[in-house]
Amino acid sequence: MTTNEISNRLARLQKALQARGNAALVVYADGTREGAGTIRYFTGWMPNASDAILIVPSQGTAVLLSENKNKARAFQQRFGGYGRVLKVTDLFGAAKRTLTEMLPNGAVLAYAGSADLMMTRSASFFDLFDTFEKVDGSDLVHSLRLERTTYELAKHRKATEVADKMVAHAMSVASVKGITGPEIMAEVEFIGRRLGADLSTCWLAIGECPAETYFELFELMEPINARSRIQIGTAVCLDGYFAQVLRMGVFEEPAPELQRVSEAILAMQDAALERMIPGAPVHTLVDALEEMIAETCPYTRATDPFRFQSIHGMSNNYSDPSVAPFLNADRNKAIDASSPLLRENMVFEIHPNFTMPGLGHVCHGDVAAIGENGAEWLSTTPRGILRLS
Numbered sequence: 327m328t329t330n331e332i333s334n335r336l337a338r339l340q341k342a343l344q345a346r347g348n349a350a351l352v353v354y355a356d357g358t359r360e361g362a363g364t365i366r367y368f369t370g371w372m373p374n375a376s377d378a379i380l381i382v383p384s385q386g387t388a389v390l391l392s393e394n395k396n397k398a399r400a401f402q403q404r405f406g407g408y409g410r411v412l413k414v415t416d417l418f419g420a421a422k423r424t425l426t427e428m429l430p431n432g433a434v435l436a437y438a439g440s441a442d443l444m445m446t447r448s449a450s451f452f453d454l455f456d457t458f459e460k461v462d463g464s465d466l467v468h469s470l471r472l473e474r475t476t477y478e479l480a481k482h483r484k485a486t487e488v489a490d491k492m493v494a495h496a497m498s499v500a501s502v503k504g505i506t507g508p509e510i511m512a513e514v515e516f517i518g519r520r521l522g523a524d525l526s527t528c529w530l531a532i533g534e535c536p537a538e539t540y541f542e543l544f545e546l547m548e549p550i551n552a553r554s555r556i557q558i559g560t561a562v563c564l565d566g567y568f569a570q571v572l573r574m575g576v577f578e579e580p581a582p583e584l585q586r587v588s589e590a591i592l593a594m595q596d597a598a599l600e601r602m603i604p605g606a607p608v609h610t611l612v613d614a615l616e617e618m619i620a621e622t623c624p625y626t627r628a629t630d631p632f633r634f635q636s637i638h639g640m641s642n643n644y645s646d647p648s649v650a651p652f653l654n655a656d657r658n659k660a661i662d663a664s665s666p667l668l669r670e671n672m673v674f675e676i677h678p679n680f681t682m683p684g685l686g687h688v689c690h691g692d693v694a695a696i697g698e699n700g701a702e703w704l705s706t707t708p709r710g711i712l713r714l715s
Contacts, residue, residue, distance in 0.1 A: 331477050332408050335368055335470070336388060342466055343384035349433035351463050352425070353380040354442055354451050361439025363643030364467050365390075366566040371404040372642075373397055374525060377447070379421045381428070382409075389424055393417045418450040425454060436463025468648035471641060474671035478567065479695055482640065482673045485562050485569035486693045486704040488521045492528065492560035493707050497575045500556050501715055507532050507546025510558075518562050525563035532556055535686035538632040552577045555584075556714065559677075559691060561644065568640045570675045571705050572691025575712035587622065587682055588711050591690045594618045594678040595709075598637060599694050602674070602701030607665040609652040612637050615678055616655045623680040627655055631681045640673045640693065672696045673704070 343351060355361030357374040365372040365380050369390060372378065376397045382388040388409035392398040398413035405411060414420035425435070435458045443451055452460070496514045499505060507530045518526025529539040532546050534553050540546050550556070556575040561568065574588065597618060598611050615636040616627070627633060637653055639646030649672075651657060652665045677691030692705040703709075 331475065332368070332370055332405075336382060336408065338470055339368065339382055339466075340384050342470065343382070343436065346436070346466065347434055348384060348436040348461065348463065348466075349429050349458075350381055350383040350425070351436045351438065351466070352421070352454060353382075353437070353467075354378075354439035354447075355380075356442040356444070356447075359439075359442040360464075360643065360647040361442040363641060363647065364438050364471075366642035367467075367471055369401065369405040369409075370566055371401060371524075372566070373400070377417065377442075379417060381421065381424060383428055386428070389428075391417060391421055391424065418447075418454065422454050422456075426457070429458070431457045432459060434459045434461060436461050436466060438463045438467045440464075464647075471646070472648050472666055472669060472672075474641070474669060474673070476671060478641070479671045479673065481565050481567035482569055482693065482695065483704050485523070485564035485567050486571065487706070488518055488523050488526075488562045488564055489560045489569045489571040489693070490705055490707045491521060492518050492526070492562070493558060493571050493573050496528070496530075496558045496560070497556065497573070497712055497714055500550055500554075500575065501577075504549045506549055507540065508543040510556075511543060514558070514560060518560070523562040523564050524566070525561075527562075528558055528560045530556070530558055531687055533686070535684065537681075537686050539634075539687070557687070557689060559689075563644075566642050568642075568644045569693050569704070570640070570644075570677070570691060571693065571707055572677050572679075572689050573707060573712055574688065574690065575714045577714045580711050583682070584685055584688070585711065587685060587688050588690065590618075590622045591678050591688065592709055594622075594636075595676045595690065595692060598674075598676050599701050599703070602668060602672075602694060602696045604668055604670050604696060604698065606668045607652075607662065608639075608649045608668060609657075609659075609662050609665040611668075611674070612653045612655055615676070619678055619680055623682065625681055632687050633680050634677075636678045637674055637676050640675055668696055670696055670698055 559572040561570040639649040679689030
């Protein structure tokens, strides 16, 4: 990460803390949820399957604490030039000592990442604030992360290039005689890592009428045949930024109904892309998609045998928490008055998906980025149904 980018983020945070009268922001992350994206945002890195605590005082030097010596070493490489990185043996105890040494009793501390806490960790985290006053700082973090930069957009673009190459490789190796889903998944995830992704993963759906998506290597053990439809979703995190590409591929000429539904999904994607104008409310995107899905799919969202979200924001989280509530098709629409507005350099994954009788689960998915006057696709894999040989 460039010096200006990370320094500017910390400076903006400290200015906001001062304006709110907060002495520090304390963030917990377990590597997978909202807090993980927040630590990625302020440090440039956050691994899966590990936890950490970030303390950013309103004045002075930020501190990152990790119990894992290997993760602490990596944090030192990514963040050591901007703050202190401490390898500790007792994460919460060390964080409490750090706060006590850094700040006076009674200071008001903002916190974030509470959604990441397992039950056994929750009490330990909130014990950090015994001698302080605490306030939820999630709204503060969200407001900062909604302001996206050209640096971030460039990272999403690079991540999408990797996701595109993973799709291409999956469709290529699918033609190998006797190959199975687990073998494709292993090949695809290897390619992502070889291309530099911090995280490289995929799901598959295979069959003449695939019912849902599969993530585990022990699933989809039957070899692919000429009548199979291959559906894949590749996801990567590259330098802390996420991207995802979804495609369907077939060996034979697509059935007319599959072609019709595929074209309908592409029209849904394009309709959402056209609505991505700076200043428009975020929630209007999902509402437009859900209305168009209802025109094509005979199932409601509640009765569909398998359906996932039709659109989500992407940032340092796979699903950006600052916009996630407003892209939930089942949300309480009373919150729409506070819907964030679309801004330049925001990135979204548009992947309408649903079940069709006789076809099973169907989907396409592409990464879209908002520019000054509209949006563009970052994905470059040919859209529509891919023909396999």
